[in-house]
Amino acid sequence: MKYTVIGTGFSGLSTAAYLAKEGHEVHVFEKNDTIGGRARQFKDKGYTFDMGPSWYWMPDVFDKFFKDFDKNPKDYYDLIELNPGFQIIFPEAHTLKLSSNWNEVLALFESYEPGSSKKLLSFMEEAEFKYNFGINKLVYEPGVSLKEVCTSEIISNVFRLQIFKSYRKHVAKYFKNPFLIALLEFPVLFLGTAPAKTPAMYSLMAYSGIKQGTFYPMGGFAKVIDGMAQICKDLGVKFHLNSEIKEIVVENKKVVSIKTDSKEYKVDSLICSADYHHIDKEILPAHLSNYSEKYWDKRVLSPSCLIFYVGVNKKIDKLEHHNLFFDEDIDVHTNEIYSTKQWPKKPLFYACCPSKTDPSVAPEDKENLFFLIPIAPGMEDTDAIRKTYFSKIIKRMERYCGQEIEKYIEYNRSYCINDFIKDYNSYKGNAYGLANTLSQTANLKPKIVNKHIDNLFYAGQLTVPGPGVPPSIISGNVVANYVMNQRSK
Ligand SMILES: Cc1cc2nc3c(=O)[nH]c(=O)nc-3n(C[C@H](O)[C@H](O)[C@H](O)COP(=O)(O)OP(=O)(O)OC[C@H]3O[C@@H](n4cnc5c(N)ncnc54)[C@H](O)[C@@H]3O)c2cc1C
Numbered sequence: 487m488k489y490t491v492i493g494t495g496f497s498g499l500s501t502a503a504y505l506a507k508e509g510h511e512v513h514v515f516e517k518n519d520t521i522g523g524r525a526r527q528f529k530d531k532g533y534t535f536d537m538g539p540s541w542y543w544m545p546d547v548f549d550k551f552f553k554d555f556d557k558n559p560k561d562y563y564d565l566i567e568l569n570p571g572f573q574i575i576f577p578e579a580h581t582l583k584l585s586s587n588w589n590e591v592l593a594l595f596e597s598y599e600p601g602s603s604k605k606l607l608s609f610m611e612e613a614e615f616k617y618n619f620g621i622n623k624l625v626y627e628p629g630v631s632l633k634e635v636c637t638s639e640i641i642s643n644v645f646r647l648q649i650f651k652s653y654r655k656h657v658a659k660y661f662k663n664p665f666l667i668a669l670l671e672f673p674v675l676f677l678g679t680a681p682a683k684t685p686a687m688y689s690l691m692a693y694s695g696i697k698q699g700t701f702y703p704m705g706g707f708a709k710v711i712d713g714m715a716q717i718c719k720d721l722g723v724k725f726h727l728n729s730e731i732k733e734i735v736v737e738n739k740k741v742v743s744i745k746t747d748s749k750e751y752k753v754d755s756l757i758c759s760a761d762y763h764h765i766d767k768e769i770l771p772a773h774l775s776n777y778s779e780k781y782w783d784k785r786v787l788s789p790s791c792l793i794f795y796v797g798v799n800k801k802i803d804k805l806e807h808h809n810l811f812f813d814e815d816i817d818v819h820t821n822e823i824y825s826t827k828q829w830p831k832k833p834l835f836y837a838c839c840p841s842k843t844d845p846s847v848a849p850e851d852k853e854n855l856f857f858l859i860p861i862a863p864g865m866e867d868t869d870a871i872r873k874t875y876f877s878k879i880i881k882r883m884e885r886y887c888g889q890e891i892e893k894y895i896e897y898n899r900s901y902c903i904n905d906f907i908k909d910y911n912s913y914k915g916n917a918y919g920l921a922n923t924l925s926q927t928a929n930l931k932p933k934i935v936n937k938h939i940d941n942l943f944y945a946g947q948l949t950v951p952g953p954g955v956p957p958s959i960i961s962g963n964v965v966a967n968y969v970m971n972q973r974s975k
Pocket residue numbers: 492493494495496497498515516517518522523524525537538539540541542543729730731732759760761764791793858909910911917918919945946947948953954955956958
């Protein structure tokens with residue numbers, strides 16, 4: 487059987503690998519000249535920058551992917567656990583470092599709020615249950631039938647999973663100290679929405695980030711992409727780079743071919759792992775798309791972001807590998823992303839310094855920095871705005887580090903909404919897809935099947951199970967299984 491996949495991000499590679507494993511012929515089309523989608527890497531002036539993901543959480547999902555192909559992550563990259571996993575910088579330079587040693591985490595909690603270590607144990611026990619339940623019973627479901635979520639096991643655990651309670655209230659039930667609350671609320675920001683709007687079920691993210699630990703693949707996230715691409719190639723997957731699909735030709739409810747500007751390729755079955763909205767509204771004719779423009783406009787997207795890839799000609803002492811600058815009011819910034827949708831006045835930002843761990847990403851005695859400011863999708867994006875924000879955050883970092891940094895910068899590339907749209911056909915320039923709010927979870931996400939076309943399917947961060955690298959890998963697995971089952975019926 488022949489399958490065609492659009493997109494070489496984590497979900498496209500995962501889909502292709504699982505299809506090829508069953509002996510199928512698989513062709514993957516990618517508009518860019520490199521594999522990896524939002525997780526691509528680039529090298530310039532001696533620096534190596536991961537363009538997107540930098541937090542390696544839920545390591546068991548990566549392990550499972552490689553194991554399904556009789557491999558191990560070690561066959562492709564060295565994975566190390568970071569210690570501290572990350573640090574959070576609060577106002578007045580108050581800094582909280584999260585140790586990789588669980589007993590030290592318990593002691594840290596106790597030092598902020600007497601009695602909280604016991605509470606953390608019970609918080610994490612619940613979170614671990616949700617993580618295991620989620621990974622084993624929920625995230626590998628295709629989200630096409632209500633039967634999937636109406637099993638007696640799910641119904642009997644619905645209160646334990648705390649689907650209907652807000653994560654913010656859940657955390658507040660256990661902890662009072664604002665620093666501990668900020669630490670526990672941070673992991674759900676990965677789900678693309680505010681803690682108050684996130685179901686308490688997602689304390690599973692805190693379990694992953696705080697209890698399981700934060701890892702780093704030496705050489706960068708692109709090593710994971712390289713490993714997955716190698717598995718595909720070893721299984722005979724054919725990659726067609728620089729091949730942007732401009733048209734999907736449909737006859738009698740079936741995709742028969744896809745077209746680039748210069749070529750047409752016959753198709754038996756098509757899986758689109760490019761941004762869902764792009765395929766649905768920009769490529770398919772209106773009468774064959776799954777959802778209206780109004781539907782898309784009402785979706786809560788995860789934030790977009792303003793990114794700076796920076797090379798500094800000196801070492802910076804006070805930074806760790808992952809640094810969260812929460813030195814301004816988090817609720818004000820969250821509100822500017824999700825409610826008022828404006829450029830943040832006093833942004834929180836994230837600074838990643840992988841050269842603290844990995845000498846291969848920067849020349850000797852220099853530092854590789856990745857800055858990220860989360861912003862609302864669809865914002866105006868100009869060079870002048872980017873510059874203003876760079877000077878805001880670099881000054882704050884200099885103040886915290888007590889070192890001059892700006893004048894030692896020898897490389898600086900910015901990346902924002904216009905680049906997401908140009909490079910990935912991203913809807914409103916979103917970075918991480920669709921937020922995991924309650925009304926956008928599981929069966930309520932855009933469906934993996936096209937309702938008008940029998941052989942067209944969707945994978946990736948805008949469908950089940952959601953945004954992030956592990957969910958995108960799972961998405962590819964889910965869709966590959968689904969299309970193969972459909973074929974065999
Ligand atoms: C800045 C940033 C930081 C992030 N940080 C983290 C993190 O720390 N940890 C984490 O787990 N996740 C993180 N994420 C999220 C994670 O990277 C994504 O959820 C995941 O990579 C999405 O994979 P995907 O396959 O769904 O989409 P993509 O990676 O976007 O892949 C889709 C592919 O389709 C291609 N395409 C689009 N249109 C066409 C067309 N018409 N024809 C051919 N090809 C087309 C695109 O070029 C792209 O290569 C981050 C994302 C970003 C952007």
